[in-house]
Amino acid sequence: MSVRYAILGMLSRQPLSGYDIKKAFAESTALYWSGNSNQVYPALLALRQEGLVESEVQQQNRYPAKKVYSLTEEGLAALKEWLLLPPEAPRTRSTFLTQLAWSDLLSSEELRQMLDGYQEEVNTRLLMQREKARRDRMIPRRTSRESVIWEQIAGHDAALYERELEWLKGLRTALEEVEG
Amino acid sequence: MSVRYAILGMLSRQPLSGYDIKKAFAESTALYWSGNSNQVYPALLALRQEGLVESEVQQQNRYPAKKVYSLTEEGLAALKEWLLLPPEAPRTRSTFLTQLAWSDLLSSEELRQMLDGYQEEVNTRLLMQREKARRDRMIPRRTSRESVIWEQIAGHDAALYERELEWLKGLRTALEEVEG
DNA sequence: CAAACCATGTAAGCTGTTACATGATTTC
DNA sequence: GAAATCATGTAACAGCTTACATGGTTTG
Numbered sequence: 078m079s080v081r082y083a084i085l086g087m088l089s090r091q092p093l094s095g096y097d098i099k100k101a102f103a104e105s106t107a108l109y110w111s112g113n114s115n116q117v118y119p120a121l122l123a124l125r126q127e128g129l130v131e132s133e134v135q136q137q138n139r140y141p142a143k144k145v146y147s148l149t150e151e152g153l154a155a156l157k158e159w160l161l162l163p164p165e166a167p168r169t170r171s172t173f174l175t176q177l178a179w180s181d182l183l184s185s186e187e188l189r190q191m192l193d194g195y196q197e198e199v200n201t202r203l204l205m206q207r208e209k210a211r212r213d214r215m216i217p218r219r220t221s222r223e224s225v226i227w228e229q230i231a232g233h234d235a236a237l238y239e240r241e242l243e244w245l246k247g248l249r250t251a252l253e254e255v256e257g
Numbered sequence: 258m259s260v261r262y263a264i265l266g267m268l269s270r271q272p273l274s275g276y277d278i279k280k281a282f283a284e285s286t287a288l289y290w291s292g293n294s295n296q297v298y299p300a301l302l303a304l305r306q307e308g309l310v311e312s313e314v315q316q317q318n319r320y321p322a323k324k325v326y327s328l329t330e331e332g333l334a335a336l337k338e339w340l341l342l343p344p345e346a347p348r349t350r351s352t353f354l355t356q357l358a359w360s361d362l363l364s365s366e367e368l369r370q371m372l373d374g375y376q377e378e379v380n381t382r383l384l385m386q387r388e389k390a391r392r393d394r395m396i397p398r399r400t401s402r403e404s405v406i407w408e409q410i411a412g413h414d415a416a417l418y419e420r421e422l423e424w425l426k427g428l429r430t431a432l433e434e435v436e437g
Numbered sequence: 438c439a440a441a442c443c444a445t446g447t448a449a450g451c452t453g454t455t456a457c458a459t460g461a462t463t464t465c
Numbered sequence: 466g467a468a469a470t471c472a473t474g475t476a477a478c479a480g481c482t483t484a485c486a487t488g489g490t491t492t493g
Contacts, residue, residue: 079352080452086359096472107354113454118474139462141472157362164353164375166382169417171347172259174287174410176340179266181403182333183340195344202346223361225435229428230354237349240420248409255405260480276444293482298446319490321444 081120083108085148085156088130090219092147095121105213106206107230121146129155185256196245203238210235261300263288265328265336268310270399272327275301285393286386286414301326309335365436376425383418390415 087098095117102112110116121144124130129152132144148156173195180188210231218224267278275297282292290296301324304310309332312324328336353375360368390411398404 079355083355083358086355089359089362094472095474096470099472107351107358109348109350109354110452111454113456114472114474115455115476116453122474137471139471141461143472153362156359160356160360160363160371161367162356164356164371164378166375166378166418167349167351167353167421168289169347169349169414170289171287171413173344173347174413175259175263175266176342176344177406178263178287178410179269179336180340180406181399182269182337187341191340191344195346198344198346219361221435222432225431226357226360226428229424229431230358233351233354233424234349236420236424237417238346240416241347244409244413244416248406251405251409252402255401274444275446279444290480291482293484294444294446295448295483296481302446317443319443321489323444 079159080110080116081124082156082159083110084117084120084124085129085152085159088146088148089153089156092133092145094143094145096143098146104209106209106234124152128152188252192245192249196242199238199241199245203235203242206235206238259339260290260296261304262336262339263290264297264300264304265309265332265339268326268328269333269336272313272325274323274325276323278326284389286389287410304332308332368432372425372429376422379418379421379425383415383422386415386418 083102084098087093087101093101095114098121099112099114099117102108102110102117104112121130121132125132125146128149130146131149132146134142135145136142176191180191183191213227213231216227218227263282264278267273267281273281275294278301279292279294279297282288282290282297284292301310301312305312305326309329310326311329312326314322315325316322356371360371363371393407393411396407398407
């Protein structure tokens with residue numbers, strides 16, 4: 078249900094079209110939604126019906142007309158209310174851990190290849206995330222407090238991948254001891 | 258689609274009833290599914306239709322009869338095939354990060370309370386996870402290699418929460434600097 | 438005697454994904 | 466001339482969750 082609030086949050090900074098919002102999701106990792114049209118457009122239509130956003134059609138000469146959405150007072154109030162809800166602990170879903178759980182069925186060689194593949198994949202993500210964080214730093218912020226917050230958010234996922242690589246190293250060491 | 262493989266994995270150790278599998282999901286964090294009946298029972302019926310598992314009804318005197326499922330040769334082959342698929346990087350979905358992203362709308366006091374709430378929630382999860390890991394260590398393992406693997410899996414989530422608390426500490430320090 | 442456990446299953450709903458449909462414009 | 470971008474939306478399906486339905490047994 079919270080993609081709605083992520084949208085309201087984006088609109089709290091500036092009016093945006095559905096297309097803009099879609100792009101912002103695709104570029105962000107903290108706002109983890111994939112940014113597909115089926116999530117954004119219907120959500121905006123629903124939010125407008127509930128009076129949390131309002132829209133204005135802007136004609137353009139080169140490109141198709143766009144519907145620019147902005148936050149209403151009710152929308153801002155709803156967003157603030159949601160911000161005060163008790164925070165949840167993060168939920169990680171790792172298909173890899175499920176594979177690893179039954180990996181005793183594999184040979185040593187196959188297990189090693191599996192770990193290699195995972196390390197490479199996580200490492201690629203880490204590099205991508207660092208690049209995203211670098212570009213994120215270009216976006217202007219409302220206050221210096223917001224600067225600090227967004228900096229920390231950008232670092233969050235990179236840190237996650239770094240820890241994952243460390244954990245993997247530990248796993249390898251432990252396995253080497255038992256496999257000889 | 259991988260709840261199917263998690264079930265096949267469990268059955269690779271020993272025959273189990275749907276109820277057993279449900280409980281095992283509920284007790285595990287690495288196998289992250291909630292363990293609700295609607296996921297387990299239909300999956301088992303489908304797996305049987307596909308010939309990956311077979312079932313036998315066991316009568317009991319005190320309790321209702323149970324259907325005990327076991328892995329077929331085809332099932333074991335399908336599981337091994339899945340284990341060799343290229344591993345994916347973990348995906349974390351943190352509602353908290355979304356809330357934090359727009360938390361510049363809150364007062365310093367409200368933000369502090371939000372961080373307090375998150376810290377407490379993550380800390381509670383950490384303690385629960387450590388307890389789960391402790392109980393996990395009681396379960397017998399097939400090989401010493403499997404022991405090592407399961408030990409590392411049990412430690413994975415605890416480590417995640419520990420890192421999250423460290424990150425939060427860093428966020429607080431950075432905020433104090435800017436808020437004075 | 439209430440709550441929890443054993444045991445199987447179904448209904449309804451929310452969230453999220455890929456892919457489709459349309460069509461002009463701009464970049465390589 | 467193909468691919469990407471701008472722009473809005475829909476269809477179909479996969480995954481997961483809470484709650485419901487049923488009914489005996491055991492524990493506190």
